[in-house]
Amino acid sequence: MWFVYLDDVFWIGSGERNVKVRNIDGDPRVSVALEDGDAPAVAEGVARVHRGTLREDVLAALAAKYDGWAAGVEIAPFGARVLLEVPVKRWLLEGVAQ
Structure with a gap:
């Protein structure tokens, strides 16, 4: 992910x-469950799918984190790119996975 x-x-x-x-x-x-050794992060939320024009600040943050990955560029066979927005409603385990 x-x-x-x-x-x-x-x-x-x-x-x-x-x-x-x-x-x-x-x-x-x-x-959302992210494993990081002894400090996993697990959260619950209600997701929203963003289609069409995607937020530039989020695309820039993804590119910075993943060494230039163009998160808005379509990759066959997965279709048009989307962003899933998951605001944290509740933390089940508040670890350090980044």
Whole structure:
């Protein structure tokens, strides 16, 4: 999962045809679990799929974190790029995974 965490929100880059996007369209309640050795981070939230024009600040943060990755560029066969916005509603484990 390629993501950034900005202002208490997980932003996840994905493709329109990925199963996680279809699942969120059907039921936006999600949990995010990130493993980092002894300090995992697990949170719950309600996701929103952003389609079309994607937020430039989020794309820039993804590019900075992942060495220039162009998160807005379509990758076959996954379809148009989308951003998944997951504001943290509740922390189950507040670790240090980044």
